[in-house]
Amino acid sequence: MDDPRVMLVTSEMMEAGEKPLLFTGGACNIQGLSGPIRNPGRDRLARWLDEHGWSYFDPQVHPSTHGRDYIWGIDGPQEKKARETAKLRVYEITSTTIAGVTMLEIMDDARVGRVSIVWFNDGLSFAPIGLGNYDQLKKNEVLRHKVGETVFQHLLAYVKAGRQLRNELVLMLADCPHIVFVNSVEELKKAILFLLEA
Numbered sequence: 001m002d003d004p005r006v007m008l009v010t011s012e013m014m015e016a017g018e019k020p021l022l023f024t025g026g027a028c029n030i031q032g033l034s035g036p037i038r039n040p041g042r043d044r045l046a047r048w049l050d051e052h053g054w055s056y057f058d059p060q061v062h063p064s065t066h067g068r069d070y071i072w073g074i075d076g077p078q079e080k081k082a083r084e085t086a087k088l089r090v091y092e093i094t095s096t097t098i099a100g101v102t103m104l105e106i107m108d109d110a111r112v113g114r115v116s117i118v119w120f121n122d123g124l125s126f127a128p129i130g131l132g133n134y135d136q137l138k139k140n141e142v143l144r145h146k147v148g149e150t151v152f153q154h155l156l157a158y159v160k161a162g163r164q165l166r167n168e169l170v171l172m173l174a175d176c177p178h179i180v181f182v183n184s185v186e187e188l189k190k191a192i193l194f195l196l197e198a
Helices: 011-015 041-052 072-085 100-112 134-138 141-147 149-172 185-197
Strands: 022-026 030-032 035-037 088-093 116-120 179-182
Touching: 011 072, 022 041, 022 072, 022 100, 041 088, 041 185, 088 100, 088 185, 100 116, 100 149, 100 179, 116 185, 134 149, 141 149, 179 185
Parallel strands: 022 088, 088 116, 116 179
Antiparallel strands: 030 035
């Protein structure tokens, strides 16, 4: 974090008065088979933002990037402030997190007219680690037998809900002039370049 080319704005920097140009939120702290892991998707984006000299707040606080873990009393208020005051917001939606809170944040941005990009980083379908997508899970008779019918039906409903959330978000905001949907890193970069120059 001592590298002057790293444009990451931390909660401590925000408390000292610094404001980020971008907010990069969305899929954070994915639950892997061995517990929570840092999502590497936004690291590519962060390197690109660093190269351009554009400051950003990433609420995925982790020892590898911030030197510590997320502390709600410090990071929660600063995350909200960064999301509200940044010129542009980027929300990453992956296949492995349900993204419910992220989608509420996107809807809030649409409601008040904040310009935001929704980046489906392989996230148009919902396929939690260990469960797969809805069609894969539906055919998993080994898991059905292992957990029982009631739990299995709840898992199916969970994965189906994650899929429907994505579909409904796109349908509900299709005509919103403040929300841009992209499906690749290249589309994301072009959208950022265009919107920062607007």
